[in-house]
Amino acid sequence: MTEQHDVVDIIRTKRDRGTLADDQIDWVIDAYTRGVVADEQMSALAMAILINGMTRPEIARWTAAMIASGERMDFSALSRPTSDKHSTGGVGDKITLPLAPLVAVFDIAVPQLSGRGLGHTGGTLDKLESIPGWRADLSNAQMLAQLDDVGAVICAAGAGLAPADKKLYALRDVTGTVEAIPLIASSIMSKKIAEGTGALVLDVKVGSGAFMKTREDATELARTMVDLGTDAGVNTVALITDMSVPLGLTAGNALEVRESVEVLAGGGPQDVVDLTVALADEMTRAAGKDVGTDELRAALADGRAMDVWRRMISAQGGDPDAPLPTAAETQTVTADADGYLEHLDAMAVGMAAWRLGAGRARKEDPVQAGAGVELHARPGDKVTKGQPLMTLHTDTPERFARAQESLDGGWRIASQAPSRGSVVLDRITAQEA
Ligand code: URA
Secondary structure: OOOOOOHHHHHHHHHOOOOOOHHHHHHHHHHHHHOOOOHHHHHHHHHHHHHHOOOHHHHHHHHHHHHHOOOOOOOOOOOOOEEEEEEOOOOOOOOHHHHHHHHHOOOOEEEEEEOOOEOOEOOHHHHHOOOOOOOOOOOHHHHHHHHHHOOEEEEEOOOOOOHHHHHHHHHHHOOOOOOOHHHHHHHHHHHHHHHOOOEEEEEEEEOOOOOEOOHHHHHHHHHHHHHHHHHOOOEEEEEEEEOOOOOOOEEOHHHHHHHHHHHHOOOOOHHHHHHHHHHHHHHHHHOOOOOOHHHHHHHHHOOHHHHHHHHHHHHOOOOOOOOOOOOOEEEEEEOOOOEEEEEEOHHHHHHHHHHHHHOOOOOOOOOOOOOEEEEOOOOOOEEOOOOEEEEEEEOOHHHHHHHHHHHOOOEEEEOOOOOOOOOEEEEEOOOOO
């Protein structure tokens, strides 16, 4: 087959701050998926995009080309509206676990295609796989049947969905090009649009534990994704949420499942409950149902969301009553002074959990179900010298020293209580045309 374009011209165009034509974008994504464009050529293009950016029309075309590289799912046979959530990832972000069953209580189907974690942020599938028997891999037919029956499914995205993104994301991961806003936006939105959800709520995290470190970058990413979704006919809204401190009191797979079950039982840490309710409010409204936050909180408190959780876990082979795995060894970090916990850095806690075995360095590495960090105090809490601040969990005690190193300088005790704001910082909706 004669190729239509010269990839080196395309790389040079972006290197020299030019704009790629629609047919160049269509071709380069297709040719990369077919293996005609080599990894080193795509790496150079990704780096040029990271440095020089892309226009909105270029991002939209790049996203469309990635969608066209694979299959599109179709939920139109379902009797309920569909609403999904995507988080850009953070430390202790277990919100999908209580959120999906909570939204399903209100007759909305929640198709949550999730991933495994890489680096310091955990993956939703790794968390759920700590439940004995639970399986992530479902066929499209099984997924549809579960959505029809239970209303919520959290499972692995099949290989057929945006294969160009799978290949490109793995390449970006090893070439320092993950952080490009056009590439993050098109990567996330190509999968969500191909998945076929009717409504989508984006949780764009900002702070030390997130991809986006500044409000400005988080807002640009959110705006880009909301525009891409809206243009593709998906009712899309984004919340910008705080990831300067970990979410809740746990980071690590089984530890986070335990905390999620506490939230589903009507308890759990305030920030996890507040963010679950805020996102559920957006998801229900985006699906055309005005449930309201009081009713959402009631569904957590009275067991309706827990009932859906139990059915959702059982439908995928999991035993919701089985004891969760625990790590073989623990070590405690104690307060070194009296005062208030002024600061607790999300990245430090995420790195510690990762080094304890909760996360993986390469995508084929196994994770430890019981490993992670359990917090006993949150920023703002009064503490006394010698009081436990955190418990570190691992099966491999030789990991404690490196985990402790990542926590060095990651927390601070002060004489004054810090002011604590809300976890939700901003809301980004579609712009008027
Ligand atoms: N998550 C994705 O799916 N893609 C990215 O590029 C970054 C986060």
